[in-house]
Amino acid sequence: MIKPYFHFELLHQSSKSRARVGRIHTPHGIIDTPSFVAVGTNGSLKALSNVDIDKMGLQLMFCNTYHLLLQPGTETVKKAGGLHTYINRKNPIITDSGGFQVFSLAYGGVASELKSAGNKKADGSVLKINEEGVTFRSYRDGAKIVLTPESSILAQKNLGADIIIPLDELPPYHFDPKSLKKSLDRTHRWEKRSLDTHLTDPKQQAMYAVVHGGVDLSLRKLSANLLSDLPFDGFAIGGSLGKNKQELVEVVNHTVPFLPPEKPNHLLGIGDLESIEQCVPLGIDTFDSSYPTKAARHGVLFTEQGKVKITKTSYANDFDTIEPGCPCSTCENYSKAYLNHLFKAHEPTALTLASIHNVAYMIRLMAKYREMILRNLV
């Protein structure tokens, strides 16, 4: 049943847009695309149990190497037999390089950057960035950690995810063109080193390149072309994706045509409902985001009729389910009134029940997109 190695099967190309339906085959099973990838930073979707999300049919989970490196450490995960065994997940996993978090510490995130109008917000834990890699201090025990293309890949080998990601530099949005080009060149060198390290012992893992270039479309083209010439198994669109949805769509729209159509692509860190709607027709195969689970924890539930803010007083006496016909265990068992109450009473169960619903919604939403694409309606 399980294919011996990673490959992408293109099932249908929409006649209406660049949207496509496919199947990514991995050692831990199939990912039907377009697909939503839930984020389980520490090897757990917040407030959910991995066996439950397996049963719900969540096909790909995104774990963060930065976090797992610091806690519990990738050697521990390796000793357990790899991440799938350690966290007891049957379905595919993707890990990132750890770079995103370290460079967020160095430069501040794009969001905080925009708020502070370009003032860097460094917290001092990043000690050095040079050609070798990046040196930072563990927030857990103060230990000095050197993250290089080679050490990131070795960490990801210990974790053993189905899809891994090369180390890249995450330049902030406000970088000047010259600095951005310098950073891009270094990122390409780092990705090549990551790939070389990976290919010395592939272990049935696939590696996606990360296409950079910020919002500079010519750099995006350059990055896509350069990385397409290397034997990566797929392509992620990363780096700064702009300060609003318009810039995001422009970058994605411009970048996808330069990626090899026979390989899967991924949009890094983007998975809100509006972005998915706009980027599926542009040909994106997978989207990872913590938004649906985070929204759930804030009482925002997704339905076909729009978002439901479950803490609103009007739901206190609404004994219907969140969404009639939703097959999730929350809708099967509980009412909006009960969820409203659990949130108001600050019961931790509220987070679990809401998260189950939103993850189930995302799974159904993507199945609907696939259905629509097959019928050339998207």
Add this chain to the structure above:
Amino acid sequence: MIKPYFHFELLHQSSKSRARVGRIHTPHGIIDTPSFVAVGTNGSLKALSNVDIDKMGLQLMFCNTYHLLLQPGTETVKKAGGLHTYINRKNPIITDSGGFQVFSLAYGGVASELKSAGNKKADGSVLKINEEGVTFRSYRDGAKIVLTPESSILAQKNLGADIIIPLDELPPYHFDPKSLKKSLDRTHRWEKRSLDTHLTDPKQQAMYAVVHGGVDLSLRKLSANLLSDLPFDGFAIGGSLGKNKQELVEVVNHTVPFLPPEKPNHLLGIGDLESIEQCVPLGIDTFDSSYPTKAARHGVLFTEQGKVKITKTSYANDFDTIEPGCPCSTCENYSKAYLNHLFKAHEPTALTLASIHNVAYMIRLMAKYREMILRNLV
């Protein structure tokens, strides 16, 4: 299958002690005794889903009228069709009167009382205590609420639990004998008023009296005798149970013989492992406590070999389950190492997985006690 009305079936009386095995029949099914009663204050065991605890076989759940009165309000629960429907629980529920929390606000809890050496710790939200009842302010909206024997029972009728409890006064541990006797007399009048209100419309609910008297053994006897003469369906031992386990055991040991053996009894708010071990042989049928779930949330897991503090570094690389042979879904699916990691990473899933294990442990523990009693080994 479901018996039409509450009754107690005594199956076996140990020849070795006062321990006994029985069955409490309720409109929502059977409670095998001795039994552990988990506390779901707001209609939810912290971090657990009610359908899951139904499946685990938790036979009785304790909900707090005080909390449900303030959020979501018992009228809402009534509109939903009662607590079982509102929270989607198939098995029996017991509710208290609300008095315990209000008097804790008035006098401070026994624990805080002992720490502050008898200085009352009132927070000002209790406005008046008189023969009618107690008036307090809602912490939610500042509304003035009058809790009387009648209003408590009407609230509990709205909730519709299988077993309900009359309003009592909770005198603090340090009360002088004269004040204690005065309080006891009032409690008896309140319990009688509660019973009268209940009996005007029983709605298939059972009512347990609450035996008071603090650590004064003659008052305990007086209370047990007086309440036994009234048509209560069962008897709870409440009030101040002393400042240590020795006093608790003395009170229980002295009180149980004055209760009608053909009716079930309950020990209010006590359910730690040591107290259960000491009080089962004294003839206690049911124990409610939030301790097992609270301990779980602090990373303390119960096993036959003793308590496991799962956050200890030595468990970081321990890939065995918490307890070999434990049939709970946590032990079935996850290792100590993974739980250690989830706790250290502050993942909310840790609370759920740990709570599942401890509740499952309590269910198995009580089954073992029943087995031992049947064989006259306890």
